[in-house]
Amino acid sequence: MDFALSNDHVFLQDSAAKFVNEQVDLSPLLRPGADVSHAGYDRLWSQISELGWSAITVPEAYGGLGMSYIDLIMIIGETGRTLAPSPLFGTLAGAWAMQAAGSDRQKSEWLPKLSDGLKLALAMANENGSYDSTAPDVVAEPAKEGFKLKGAKSFVVDAASADAIVVSAMLDGRKDFFIVNSGAPGLDVEILEWRDITRQVCKITLSDVNAERLEESNDQVWPWVRDRLYLVLAAESAAGIKAVLDDAVDYAKERIAFGRPIGAFQAIKHQLANIAGVSEAAAALVQYAAWALSENDQRASLAAAMAQSYASEQYKQATHRNIQIFGAIGFTWEMKNHLYYKRARCNAELLGSPASQREQVVRILEHEAA
Amino acid sequence: MDFNLPGEDDPRRIKVQQWFENNPNPTYAQLAEQGWTAPNWPAPWGVGADAEMQWIIDQEILRTGLELPYTINAIGLNQCGQSLLTYGTEAQRKKFLPGALACEEIWCMLFSEPSGGSDLGALRTTARREGDHYIVNGHKIWTSAADHAAVGVLVARTDPEKPKHKGLSMFLIDMNSPGITVNPIVDMTGEKNEYNEVFLDNVKVPADALLGREGEGWKIAMEQLQTERVGMTKPGVVWGMGPTARDLMDGLIATGRISDPLIRDEAAKAYVEGEILRLLTYRNMTNRINGKPAGFEGSAGKMLSSPHGQRMADLAKRSQGVAGMIRDPDVLPLPDKKWGMFSDWDYAYWFCPANTLGVGTQEVLLNVVAERVLGLPRDPDPTAKLPFFETTKTTARAAE
Structure with missing residues (x-):
C-alpha cells in the first residue's frame, strides 16, 4: 500500500504546470464570438506534441514514451486545470483506438508520427450521441482497395483539425474500426456550436469515403x-x-x-x-x-x-x-x-x-x- | 503508487498467524503482551507497527472472532491514550496504560457539557487546586462508555481569569471516585444507551492526575479530536463503524431490490462514495507510514463520511418500504461477522442522525475545513479574548 505520488510524478506535474502557466491564455475567449482557434489551439499543439504528451502512454516500440496512466494524469490534470485548448483529447482517443485495433504494421506506420505532431480523432457516437454498438450509423463496404464508408457520426472531438480520423463502422453485423484520411474525397467535417468553447467538437459525414480497416478490430x-x-x-x-x-x-x-x-x-x-x-x-x-x-x-x-x-x-x-x-x-x-x-x-x-x-x-x- | 494490500502470503502476516495458532482463544491481556492492542504505539506498549502491519494484526484479530481492541476501548487506545506518550509522566504511563491496553480498564472522554458542545472552549466544569489535589465540580454530557469506564479523561477549567481556551487543563480521573454520578441517557433509538451524563460534585482528584501542564488542556483535547476524526474516515455507516456501501450493494443485489430504478442509481452513488472513503483511509495509512502527522484530513474525511452514512442507512431503510417502519433488524442480509455496535441497518438508521452531531457537528467541521484548510476568516467569537469569568456577562449582553 502506497497512496503517494513518486518524485517522478511530482516532477512531471510541476513541469507540465510550468508549461501551461506560461503558455495557456484564455483571455481571447472572453470576447463573444471567439472559438478555440483564437486561444492557441494550434500554437499550443506544436509544443505539446514536442513534449511528447500525445504519445505518453504509447509503447516505446511504436515511438511513444511508454509511460503509465499515472504519468498521463499528471499532464491531463494541468491541461484540465487551465482548460488548455488543443487537439490532445482527440489525438489520445484516436491513438488509443489505433493501439487497440491496429495490426503491428498499422501501429508501426501511424503511432510514431505522433511525435511529429500527428493529430487524430475518434468517431464513435452517432448523431443522437449514442455509443450503441449495433447502430448502423456508418456502414463499411468492401471496395477495390480497402473499404468505402457511408454515414454520419457526431460529437467527434478535434475532427476538423485531425490529420486522420478513426471511425467505427458496421461491417458484417459488427462494429469495426477504420482509418480515414482528413483530405479523403467525400468526407465532410462540420464544426458544431459546442457550448464548451475550449474544445472543438464536430460532426462528420461520409459519402463513400476510402478507408483502411484496422486489422485487429474486435468488440473489446x-x-x-x-x-x-x-x-x-x-x-x-x-x-x-x-x-x-x-x-x-x-x-x-x-x-x-x-x-x-x-x-x-x-x-x-x-x-x-x-x-x-x-x-x-x-x-x-x-x-x-x-x-x-x-x-x-x-x-x-x-x-x-x-x-x-x-x-x-x-x-x-x-x-x-x-x-x-x-x-x-x-x-x-x-x-x-x-x-x-x-x-x-x-x-x-x-x-x-x-x-x-x-x-x-x-x-x-x-x-x-x- | 500501489493500492495492493498485504496478501495472505505476506511473511509479516504468517508470523502473526503462527502466534494465534500457538495461542488459541487469547485474552486481550495476552494480545497486549504482544503489543497488538495498540500496534502502532512504540514498544513496550505497542510494536511500532506501520499502517500495513497494523492492518495485518487487525485482520488476524478479527479472524479469531474477537472484536478489535480499539472498538472496545476506543478512548484509551485510539483517541486519548497516546497523549500520555507525549504529555504524560513515566508514573502516569505505568499507572494508566497497562489496564487500557489489556482492555481491562475502559476509558471515557469527559468533554461536552449541557451548556455547550460545539463551543467546547466555553466549558464550565472547574478544577480548583487545594494542596496536593484538585476539587472538581461540574456536569458533563454525551459521554460514551461512562457507565462502565474506570478512567475518565476530563477537561476542566483551572484558571477562570484566562481567556476561555487558555484556562483549561486535562486530568485522568478515577471514575469510581466519590462525588461522581453517572446517569444513562435514553437516546432516540430507544435501544441500550450509548450516552451518559456525568455529575461531578466536589470530586477530589490527586494533583499528579494532571496531564501535561495547567493550561494545556485545549491543545491536547484538539489533538485527540483530530485523531478521533481520522479514525472515523472509514466507509462504515456510523462514524466509520458497521456495514459499508459494499455490504449495502451486496444486500440490495441479493434481495433483488437493486432492480428498482429509484434505488439503483442512488445505490451506485453510495457505492462510489464508499470507495472514496476506502481510498481516503488508504491515504491516511500512507501518510502514517511516511511519518506525516494527522492533520485536518480527519476533519475533511469525517465531513464526507457522516452524511454518507446517513444516505446509506436511509437507502437501506427505503428499500424496505413501509415494512421498514416496524421494529425489525432484518433490513438487508449482512455477512455473519462481529460488527460491534452497529450490527444491523435498522439500528444504524435510527441512530444515524447522531453521525453529524458527535465528535464535532457537521457545521463545526465545515468551519474547521474552511478556516484551517482553506484559510478563510475565522468566525467571530466575542468571548475568545476575554477572561472567562467575564464572558457570561458578554453572552448576556449579546442576547439583549
Whole structure:
C-alpha cells in the first residue's frame, strides 16, 4: 500500500504546470464570438506534441514514451486545470483506438508520427450521441482497395483539425474500426456550436469515403478505449474542481460585503468546505483509476466508471457554486467562470451521463455477485 | 503508487498467524503482551507497527472472532491514550496504560457539557487546586462508555481569569471516585444507551492526575479530536463503524431490490462514495507510514463520511418500504461477522442522525475545513479574548 505520488510524478506535474502557466491564455475567449482557434489551439499543439504528451502512454516500440496512466494524469490534470485548448483529447482517443485495433504494421506506420505532431480523432457516437454498438450509423463496404464508408457520426472531438480520423463502422453485423484520411474525397467535417468553447467538437459525414480497416478490430476495443477516455475526462474534471475552488476561495477572501470578506460568512464558508472535500475525493478516485488501468487491475473498468461519474457530476456542481459565490459578475462572458461551467457540463455528457456510468458500476457489481 | 494490500502470503502476516495458532482463544491481556492492542504505539506498549502491519494484526484479530481492541476501548487506545506518550509522566504511563491496553480498564472522554458542545472552549466544569489535589465540580454530557469506564479523561477549567481556551487543563480521573454520578441517557433509538451524563460534585482528584501542564488542556483535547476524526474516515455507516456501501450493494443485489430504478442509481452513488472513503483511509495509512502527522484530513474525511452514512442507512431503510417502519433488524442480509455496535441497518438508521452531531457537528467541521484548510476568516467569537469569568456577562449582553 502506497497512496503517494513518486518524485517522478511530482516532477512531471510541476513541469507540465510550468508549461501551461506560461503558455495557456484564455483571455481571447472572453470576447463573444471567439472559438478555440483564437486561444492557441494550434500554437499550443506544436509544443505539446514536442513534449511528447500525445504519445505518453504509447509503447516505446511504436515511438511513444511508454509511460503509465499515472504519468498521463499528471499532464491531463494541468491541461484540465487551465482548460488548455488543443487537439490532445482527440489525438489520445484516436491513438488509443489505433493501439487497440491496429495490426503491428498499422501501429508501426501511424503511432510514431505522433511525435511529429500527428493529430487524430475518434468517431464513435452517432448523431443522437449514442455509443450503441449495433447502430448502423456508418456502414463499411468492401471496395477495390480497402473499404468505402457511408454515414454520419457526431460529437467527434478535434475532427476538423485531425490529420486522420478513426471511425467505427458496421461491417458484417459488427462494429469495426477504420482509418480515414482528413483530405479523403467525400468526407465532410462540420464544426458544431459546442457550448464548451475550449474544445472543438464536430460532426462528420461520409459519402463513400476510402478507408483502411484496422486489422485487429474486435468488440473489446471500444470498452478499452472508453475506460481511458473516462480517465482523461475525470482527471480534467478533478483538476477543474480544484481550480474553481481555488478561484472562489481567493475571491471570497477579497470581496467585501457588510464590512467583512464574504468568505467570513458561513453560507459561503460551508459551500467552499464542501467543495474542498469533494475535490479531495475526486482526486483520490482519479489516481486510483489511473493506477488500476496502469496495472491492468481486475477492477480497472469499475474504477474508471466510478471516477468519471463522480468527478464529472461534482465538477458540474462545483462550477455552479463557483458562479454563485462570485455573484453576478461570475455570470458575465468577460469572466472565465462560464468556461469552467461549460467544460464541466459538457464533460458530463460527452461519453454519456454520470447516471449511465453508475449503471455500468452496478452492472459490474451484479456480474461480480452472480 | 500501489493500492495492493498485504496478501495472505505476506511473511509479516504468517508470523502473526503462527502466534494465534500457538495461542488459541487469547485474552486481550495476552494480545497486549504482544503489543497488538495498540500496534502502532512504540514498544513496550505497542510494536511500532506501520499502517500495513497494523492492518495485518487487525485482520488476524478479527479472524479469531474477537472484536478489535480499539472498538472496545476506543478512548484509551485510539483517541486519548497516546497523549500520555507525549504529555504524560513515566508514573502516569505505568499507572494508566497497562489496564487500557489489556482492555481491562475502559476509558471515557469527559468533554461536552449541557451548556455547550460545539463551543467546547466555553466549558464550565472547574478544577480548583487545594494542596496536593484538585476539587472538581461540574456536569458533563454525551459521554460514551461512562457507565462502565474506570478512567475518565476530563477537561476542566483551572484558571477562570484566562481567556476561555487558555484556562483549561486535562486530568485522568478515577471514575469510581466519590462525588461522581453517572446517569444513562435514553437516546432516540430507544435501544441500550450509548450516552451518559456525568455529575461531578466536589470530586477530589490527586494533583499528579494532571496531564501535561495547567493550561494545556485545549491543545491536547484538539489533538485527540483530530485523531478521533481520522479514525472515523472509514466507509462504515456510523462514524466509520458497521456495514459499508459494499455490504449495502451486496444486500440490495441479493434481495433483488437493486432492480428498482429509484434505488439503483442512488445505490451506485453510495457505492462510489464508499470507495472514496476506502481510498481516503488508504491515504491516511500512507501518510502514517511516511511519518506525516494527522492533520485536518480527519476533519475533511469525517465531513464526507457522516452524511454518507446517513444516505446509506436511509437507502437501506427505503428499500424496505413501509415494512421498514416496524421494529425489525432484518433490513438487508449482512455477512455473519462481529460488527460491534452497529450490527444491523435498522439500528444504524435510527441512530444515524447522531453521525453529524458527535465528535464535532457537521457545521463545526465545515468551519474547521474552511478556516484551517482553506484559510478563510475565522468566525467571530466575542468571548475568545476575554477572561472567562467575564464572558457570561458578554453572552448576556449579546442576547439583549
